Amino acid sequence: MAKTAITPTRADDYPEWYQQVIKAADLAENSDVRGCMVIKPWGYSIWENIQHVLDGMFKATGHENAYFPLFIPMSFLQKEADHVEGFAKECAVVTHHRLAPGPDGKLVPASPLEEPLIVRPTSETIIGSTYARWVESYRDLPILINQWANVVRWEMRTRLFLRTAEFLWQEGHTAHATAEEAVEETMKMLGVYADFAENWMAMPVIKGEKTAGERFPGAVNTYAIEGMMQDRKALQAGTSHFLGQNFSKAQQIKFQDQAGQQQFAWTTSWGVSTRLVGALIMTHSDDDGLVLPPRLAPKHIVLLPIYRSPEERAQVLPYVESLKKELEAQDFAGGKVRAMIDDRDIRGGEKNWYHVKRGVPLRAEIGPKDIAKNGVFLARRDTGEKAGVERSALVATIAQRLDEIQNNLFQRALQLREENTRTIDTLDDFLAYFTPQDADKPEIHGGFALCHFSEGAELDALLKEHKVTIRCIPLAGNDEAGRCFLTGRESKKRAVFAKAY
């Protein structure tokens, strides 16, 4: 049996494997604050790449960045009934504005605030109230703004990247003069997310609409992209909401239209978070650790000089340094190739595994033997393939090689999803699909089930019992009517059912 860098393997214990990959790749760790993570340089660098690319896509679709306060007056949250209900249970609340020594000398909060502030769990209310001041005429619309920020949701149970009390994200908030325009914006940004997921993260996603039960608190419609992780569970990777006039009415975003009538604006909001890093890990990584799609990898290739003596070092290092410069002059994915040299004084095997676990797409070992042949010994992270490559050929083909890895990762993920997606029309099949063989230690089972359905108490009870959720109603290829697999009631569209994160 081949030794794997990560213990346990995915098949043995997927959740534990996930934690170990993060640890081995040095992406993040738990902090001294309950539920909050420290994102370490390698992990943050991936987030920076995500930010950079998405930011470009937002700008290209006409959006600008701005920044709104971290604190929201408690009364703001209260203005939209569903919104309050959705978020009130998980808010961090600021009630005081200074500390003072207590009777026993320990610091205690002093000077209560007149109105408590909540730390934003999302910014619809504070941004909406700002827009209300900005908008008077139809000429002030649309407002197309995005903010990169942190938000806090006091969750009961947390997991690195997937669900933390504080997380980083972007939230787009737009206001429009007509419903049609706002709906178009909602769908456009859903498209941007799907494009990013598939072409940059190499993660195939299903675009769909959320059912009423899964809708964002206060939204008219919520759309999402859903990906399948390697344990066949679903992960929501991005959401786009059509908010109708719910928030504009609550926050009084009013404008005078061309006919001189007062109208409420139509708003949208959309976001993705550091959860994408979790999605990336669970989509591609293997039992030797992280596997990164080249387009988002902090480094595309690591050069590993090999030598035994100072004399060999003097020969190898200049060779490696000049190769690094040549590689970095090559174009890839709208930028340059990102190369690094690891010349640390540690053993070759250990150093190699270090980069395997961190998911660097390509590793090149370069020693005196390679230099004699004017080449490198190249290893591919996704397939494990290794071969000698001539130096100039490597430089000439580096971008193409990275593209191949990018495509391979996407195809591999797509194949997994297709192999584990089923059309299901009967309750028996549904139960068989979602019931593990071993209830005590559930094996990886199930996947996506495409089913006709009818929302209601019966379905809710069944889903709750089996820990299955309705992920979304796919937008594409979903036009054939049928009957609910549970109740037999008529159903216009199928939904994706799956166990989920």
Add this chain to the structure above:
RNA sequence: CGGGGUGUAGCACAGCCUGGCUAGUGCGCUUGGUUUGGGACCAAGAGGUCGCAGGUUCAAAUCCUGUCACCCCGACCA
């Protein structure tokens, strides 16, 4: 908020039931040597108010009381 568990070196743990000398083991770290193209070996070192507070005792990591923190299982969730 219910049920269970754990706090001992940077990390993972043993020791506690049955109190006893300068509190151990592995990994990691430092130094020296032998090694080196897929996770080396030998040797010598550094590193701990045993979560915190109080109590019992000649003597507490160990027993008692209180307290805090964290983890796991549920309900909640991007």
